[in-house]
Amino acid sequence: MTVTSLGVPRRLLDLTLDGEPVRAPEGTTLLDACRAAGKDLPALCHVDARTPASACRLCVVEVAGSRALVAACSREAEPGMDVRTDTERTRHSRRIVLELLASSVDLSTTPGIAEWIEEYGARPDRFGTDAARLEREPIIDNGLLVREDGKCLRCGQCVRACGGQGQHTFALSVSGRGFGSRVGVEYDAPLTDSACVFCGDCVDVCPTGALSVRSEFDLRTAGTWDEPAQAVTTTVCGHCGVGCELTLHVQDNEIVKVTSPPDSPVAHGNLCIKGRFGHQYIQNRD
Amino acid sequence: MNRDARGGNPRLTHPLVRDGRDEPLRRASWDEALDRAARGLRRGRGAFGMLACARATNETNYLAQKFARVVMGTNNVDSVDRRSHAASVAGLAAVFGSGGGTSSYGEVEHTDVVVMWGSNARVAHPVFFQRVLKGVHGGARLYAVDPRRASTAEWAEGWLGLNVGTDIALAHAIGREIIQAGLANEAFVERATSGFEEYRALVEPWTLSLAQKVTGVPAPAIRELAHAYARAERAQICWTLGVTDHHNGTAVVRALIDLALLTGHVGREGSGLQPLCGRNNVQGAVDMGAVPHRLPGFQDVLDPDARLRFESAWDTALPPHYGLNLAEMFEEMETGGVRAVHCLGENPAPSEARRLKALDFLVVQDMFRTSTAELADVVLPATAGWAESEGTTTNSERRVQRVRKAVEPPGEARDDIDILCDLARRLGHPWEYAGAEAVWNEVRSVSPDHYGMTYRRLEAEKGLQWPCPTTDTVEPPYLHGRLWADDPALRGRRAPFGLVRHVPPVDLTDERFPIRLTTGRRLDSSNSAGQQGGSPRRGEFVELCPEDAERYGVVVGEKVQITSRHGSVVVSVWIDTALRPGLAFTTLRLPDHNDTDQPTSAARCPIAGTAEYKATAIRIDKLPLVTYVG
Numbered sequence: 041m042t043v044t045s046l047g048v049p050r051r052l053l054d055l056t057l058d059g060e061p062v063r064a065p066e067g068t069t070l071l072d073a074c075r076a077a078g079k080d081l082p083a084l085c086h087v088d089a090r091t092p093a094s095a096c097r098l099c100v101v102e103v104a105g106s107r108a109l110v111a112a113c114s115r116e117a118e119p120g121m122d123v124r125t126d127t128e129r130t131r132h133s134r135r136i137v138l139e140l141l142a143s144s145v146d147l148s149t150t151p152g153i154a155e156w157i158e159e160y161g162a163r164p165d166r167f168g169t170d171a172a173r174l175e176r177e178p179i180i181d182n183g184l185l186v187r188e189d190g191k192c193l194r195c196g197q198c199v200r201a202c203g204g205q206g207q208h209t210f211a212l213s214v215s216g217r218g219f220g221s222r223v224g225v226e227y228d229a230p231l232t233d234s235a236c237v238f239c240g241d242c243v244d245v246c247p248t249g250a251l252s253v254r255s256e257f258d259l260r261t262a263g264t265w266d267e268p269a270q271a272v273t274t275t276v277c278g279h280c281g282v283g284c285e286l287t288l289h290v291q292d293n294e295i296v297k298v299t300s301p302p303d304s305p306v307a308h309g310n311l312c313i314k315g316r317f318g319h320q321y322i323q324n325r326d
Numbered sequence: 327m328n329r330d331a332r333g334g335n336p337r338l339t340h341p342l343v344r345d346g347r348d349e350p351l352r353r354a355s356w357d358e359a360l361d362r363a364a365r366g367l368r369r370g371r372g373a374f375g376m377l378a379c380a381r382a383t384n385e386t387n388y389l390a391q392k393f394a395r396v397v398m399g400t401n402n403v404d405s406v407d408r409r410s411h412a413a414s415v416a417g418l419a420a421v422f423g424s425g426g427g428t429s430s431y432g433e434v435e436h437t438d439v440v441v442m443w444g445s446n447a448r449v450a451h452p453v454f455f456q457r458v459l460k461g462v463h464g465g466a467r468l469y470a471v472d473p474r475r476a477s478t479a480e481w482a483e484g485w486l487g488l489n490v491g492t493d494i495a496l497a498h499a500i501g502r503e504i505i506q507a508g509l510a511n512e513a514f515v516e517r518a519t520s521g522f523e524e525y526r527a528l529v530e531p532w533t534l535s536l537a538q539k540v541t542g543v544p545a546p547a548i549r550e551l552a553h554a555y556a557r558a559e560r561a562q563i564c565w566t567l568g569v570t571d572h573h574n575g576t577a578v579v580r581a582l583i584d585l586a587l588l589t590g591h592v593g594r595e596g597s598g599l600q601p602l603c604g605r606n607n608v609q610g611a612v613d614m615g616a617v618p619h620r621l622p623g624f625q626d627v628l629d630p631d632a633r634l635r636f637e638s639a640w641d642t643a644l645p646p647h648y649g650l651n652l653a654e655m656f657e658e659m660e661t662g663g664v665r666a667v668h669c670l671g672e673n674p675a676p677s678e679a680r681r682l683k684a685l686d687f688l689v690v691q692d693m694f695r696t697s698t699a700e701l702a703d704v705v706l707p708a709t710a711g712w713a714e715s716e717g718t719t720t721n722s723e724r725r726v727q728r729v730r731k732a733v734e735p736p737g738e739a740r741d742d743i744d745i746l747c748d749l750a751r752r753l754g755h756p757w758e759y760a761g762a763e764a765v766w767n768e769v770r771s772v773s774p775d776h777y778g779m780t781y782r783r784l785e786a787e788k789g790l791q792w793p794c795p796t797t798d799t800v801e802p803p804y805l806h807g808r809l810w811a812d813d814p815a816l817r818g819r820r821a822p823f824g825l826v827r828h829v830p831p832v833d834l835t836d837e838r839f840p841i842r843l844t845t846g847r848r849l850d851s852s853n854s855a856g857q858q859g860g861s862p863r864r865g866e867f868v869e870l871c872p873e874d875a876e877r878y879g880v881v882v883g884e885k886v887q888i889t890s891r892h893g894s895v896v897v898s899v900w901i902d903t904a905l906r907p908g909l910a911f912t913t914l915r916l917p918d919h920n921d922t923d924q925p926t927s928a929a930r931c932p933i934a935g936t937a938e939y940k941a942t943a944i945r946i947d948k949l950p951l952v953t954y955v956g
Contacts, residue, residue, distance in 0.1 A: 204463070206456060207456065208456065208481075237452070271732065273731070273732035274728075274730065275712055275713060275728070275729045275730045275732060276606065276712055276719050276721075276727045276729045277606065277712065278606045278710065278711065278712035278713070279606060280450065280451055280602075280604060280605065280606065281411075281451070281602055281604060281606060281608055281609065281721055281722040282431075282451050282453050282454045282602070282721060282722060283606065283719065283720075283721025283722065283723075283725060283727055283789075284453050285727065285788070288713060288732040288733075290732050290733055293733050293734050294733070295713070295732065295733060304788060305432075305725075305788050305789065306431060306453070306723075306725065306727075306789070308456075308457075310453050311453065312452035312453055315453075319713065
């Protein structure tokens, strides 16, 4: 018996993107449809294979008939939709969003942000230095994970990854309201005293580097983090029989970071402490 | 540095040799070390054993067993990690003909009942358990069968906290209840199984009340699990070392398989049996034939067709009998039946040092200077399979995935494949492989189940599950669909019920040893001496329930002596409410941190040779107060 499970068949929908007809499978988001058509939209809080957070509002597009701008990351494509990705209104909105975000949050470790700021002509400094959120020191209370609240967008992806969408540990949550809201653990305890299981899945979904692994943080602090020089290799974890795929980031023949490919059929972008951090033992080379 | 920690030890960076029994290991060139290894092994021909490695790649395991069979002319090849998975393989192979889990991870997300039996997957296999939780969110009912009310049980609808070592009694009681309630899948039993009448007679005495007495699980809970499992449209039983690490591990596995046969929960999408391996390539080591009774691809050593295929492919004559398994090899080391051993990436010394010392010649091929390496005549520095070499590994859902070289190995360390080929060449077998892919292509040519898995396909499809007999199709994710075929010819061999009896643990508790010590994993520990560098939280402890702690007057962090009939060890106390009076817990054999191996029971499963790690009778003694002066 040779049967391949194909899942539920998906229709192809016809819609127009910036006046050009495109076809997208039923259930895809406008962001996916745009990317499939070769139009990349700026998006911060979007993480592949995760439920959209719709928080950063950078990917907004105009949809004919819709009064407000819609977030392309969460809006599903519908037949006959007329979508405009690059209008005066979307550009203006993105520029303001970039200015608001970049003036209040430390985006120094956010990939792509400098290019977008230039592309949209954003001037984050026009709100003055007072706009910046009160700088908090990085929280280094363990040897594996570092939290930097000053870089946090409050998009909530880490909270979902820690909770019902992946880990089911529910250590991270958003506390406080408005400007006082922040991501933390119960009673604001050190991570080692919290429910945290150190899987590091929150690091993989964090768009700004507010959550990072200690090895990366230390190299960045020392000024020796050199991402372009890093080799990236996908392999399989050596710890248990589940067989999660790992992406090893190697700089100067040292594993400096481990991430989980989101399209892995085994792990779906999740890992545990052993896969994420259990590689030091092969590097004892003195 | 005579330490054993994979965590703290520096890597081996150059070959080591020993000039005489009592000489220390000294640095040597590769040529000298390999020449010596070849000389020693040549002398040991006829009394050779290969210890393969469940952490090494499929390609390395394939060459390791080929080395034993072709170069050394013996089927004496086995893996030290048999203890974690051999019972599952033996049980599944006896019933269905192939020793792999019958389901895939994806199915657990779309099933109706999941029974986690002897498996604290929440911490031992966290990423798999996330998929179980997806199933639970989709409406699946989860039951945990575990002496400890561990974190897996926190997610379950029902927790069956059985007494350690009473799994068969519980399984039989569930089977009897299913039969009595008329919930057996009679059509399936009739068409696809054999031995049902004997099974019915076997489980007949196991009434719910007797089971309650023996297992300690309340009768209504047993009844609920029996009915939930039997009534489910689709159901899965998943197990880990809690089932297999018993002196009768294979029998426990058979008792669980019986439940699947009884209800027809096998061979269909969403219904199946899913053992989870403790090491990354336990499944692959078995698949590649690094076991004494099977050639690569689960082909029996005694099957004339398979023998013919391998003898012509390898241009050799294979020994016409099964080899020694791990336990037998260690026994033969004492009696002289095994004189020379090649130990690849494993460290049996902490429990078998005496027997290893009795060998004439020991080659160790490892990343670290382990305590086994300290006993070796030649030590060959190797690479980390998953990050320093190319190849494939096979996970618990039979998925073969590519591992890739990401970092250069330290010093002169060399790839396992190169080392084995170099050694084979010195012993008169001109092995030449252009790399891991060439080895894999040879595997494909001799194992029909792996034929369709080219490296290119493995890359494109992100791993493929065996069986994969063709290069352009994908088989269903579950095994043994044939059992449901209408045509009796397609249905093939009937799956036999396992007629196994409940035997209490060998090591009984009594007044002198009143506490049952069981073992397992913690999230941030991995067995064989924590492979990772430093847990963010705490080290190794013996865990007690609060009642026992109070009874013995001990507090968290206090060092106590635990003593069994086999030995004693000093370890700190931790208190865990998952335990109940009379039950203690510690993490698996961590010889460097503590000597849990010492006090555990030495009984072994007679079929698979797995060791009894889960049921040791111990007592706990407070240490005398010591006052240090000066």
